[in-house]
Amino acid sequence: MYQYTDFDRQFIRLRAEQFRDQLERWQAGKLTEEQFRPLRLQNGWYVQRYAPMLRVAVPYGELSSTQLRVLARVAREYDQPEPALLAEAQATQEKLGDIPLADGRRIGTQLKYGYGHFTTRTNVQYNWIPLSKAADVMDLLATVQLHGIQTSGNCIRNINSDALAGIAADEIADPRPFCEILRQWSTLHPEFSFLPRKFKISINGAREDRAALGWYDVGLQLVKNDAGELGFKVRVGGGMGRTPTISPVLREFLPWNQLMNYLEAVIRVYNRYGRRDNSWKARIKILVKAEGQAYVDQVEEEFRQIVEVEGGPHTITQAEYDRVAANFREPALDLSPANAEAETLALLRTAAEEDKDFGRWLTRNVLPHRHPQLRAVMLSFKRLGYAPGDATAEQMEAAAELADRFSGGEARVTHEQNLLLPWVRRDQLPALYQAAKALGLAKPNIGLLTDMIACPGGDFCSLANARSLPIAEAITERYQDLDELWDLGEIDLHISGCINSCGHHHSGHIGILGVDKDGKEWYQITLGGADGSDLSGPATPGKIIGPSFSAAEVPGVIEALLNTYRTERQPLADDAQGPRYENFIDTVRRVGLEPFKAAANAARRPAETETA
Incomplete structure (x- = not known):
């Protein structure tokens, strides 16, 4: 993983000192709330429904075991709610009530604390740290080169990549040096600190797109041309939210050394013409869609000016690439x-x-590696009783111990809200399985229905229209039988509590979106979404299959959709593990939405029918 330089360490430490000064001035009344707000946001501090929320940056998902232990310490010592806030939150939860299930039981969300939450953008969030302790937390994080820079605000956000970057068997080139070069270039860049809206970049270096490139403001795919030269296919203008958009390709091949010059042009044009009068229309996807070829022409002209007139000031030299690449060191x-x-x-x-x-775990949780004697192993953080991606202080410490014992001291946060151990010897797989199983982190459900993505939703987020976590819990509880999960096969289920789409519901084979109807929680269901991976096919937004469903109806609707899949799917050739069938997403595409829509509507409960 990347080895931070003395400059990196000094920069992060000074940033923490600066934030402490800002916090103390705000506490003393020398800064107004309006003045302090952008300063805390620039360091990853939000104020959510009940309490502050800290988002810690994990560039391209890489964490050392030492960093994991510090994240665990933050959870244990600082993620503790103030009594008044906890009481308010509990009262609100009681007012909302639990979700009734078909068998008469009810399910709700227990407001937990003392844990971290792995996000779809490979960051780590905390939901209960008091602002009065914020500077202490930032000082502690800085001791292991962690911070909250570029996790919030209208800037270039934390750079994303494939969790298998640098180790994938199908890799064209390692994307991590380019991620790090862009991180260093964009951090506190004055031209990119106050963009019309937040800006997200993802880079993929493998033949399979495991970085959801089409859904990002900028998606960069490493490629080689006919001459064997390395470069990027550049996509610009993807995004979720109210207007889900798959980014078009602006350049089929951009020489790798021109990456920053070209991105400078892309973002300059966005900065110049992006909407600033309406936050819902401020993302670059709106500008690209509205202007079409005119936007592309402006970018190309800006790029020409940067290279020919300005002399290409951000051209990446071979020496600079080598310097950064040399800091990515493999464990001994x-x-x-x-x-x-x-x-x-x-x-x-x-x-x-x-x-x-164990055989199932080898199939689902163990991934190929470019080194024949190594494997990458997923630790599943999708367990009954925990929100998807939640990890207690004890679990993070235990994961750090597994990383030390089996993975050269390194773990990676994945887009799917799990942890990956990237350097596991194949002969140590049985021992790792037993150790992970004892911790409850070895469930062989990676890629299956219960390996779902979910945002914190209305239980924590002030923007959410509905709760995500009780819905996730109800579905997880219903599908605990591994035989049934394996029979259903690979299904991406994504849940968002609001249209901001932090749960990436648009790209789910099955998507669930919380909506507000007259102050009550309802949920839209979408089908046929895809993230761009080989399994899912080209990035595609799912389609809504009808009016919204009540919270009580959602588990039954999901069951009806899956039963329809069982009825409609086609068999494939049998193998040693029994009969195989076409995947859920392939069945949806083959038969269309109508059979699923009919099944979903038949699962409605008459008393719950939406009238809005």
């Missing part, structure tokens, strides 16, 4: 000799035959 691993490979394979095969769940 004691690899087994090559002649032990056959024995290792035989042991894994025998263990999988003796333990069905």
